[in-house]
Amino acid sequence: MAHDPLRAPLRAGKEPKKSGDGGPGSGTALITRTRQQTRRPNMYRVLLLNDDYTTQEFVVIVLRKYFNKSVEEATRIMLHVHNHGVGECGVYTYEVAETKVTQVMDFARKHQHPLQCIMEKK
Ligand code: TYC
DSSP states (O other): OOOOGGGOOOOOTTSOOOTTSOOTTSSOOOOOOOOSSOOOOOEEEEEEEOOSSSOHHHHHHHHHHHHOOOHHHHHHHHHHHHHHSEEEEEEEEHHHHHHHHHHHHHHHHHTTOOOEEEEEEO
């Protein structure tokens, strides 16, 4: 599908801009139009990375506490990360994904685990 510049996304707040779309004082104008339809938001995967030190039990606690997983689903995801190096905890809008990553990283640090949690654009 061809990209229509008149339908360029209206950007809000903290989601990173693609380069080259100007800004205050940049000398470029932003063309806008009234939307006829609502846009689907960009979605971001939140991923856990494997390491050799974080306990399996702690990873299951994280998945239950921050990603609302059952014991069975949390165990399945944890074992997937353990066996494959990386695994998906959920898919969220930018700000929700960013909040989950921060919460998990803060919780891991507090409990002195080196667990890493990242987000990637879908
Ligand atoms: N590999 C860890 C162990 O054997 C368990 C683990 C699983 C760690 C998933 C991190 O994201 C992770 N103790």
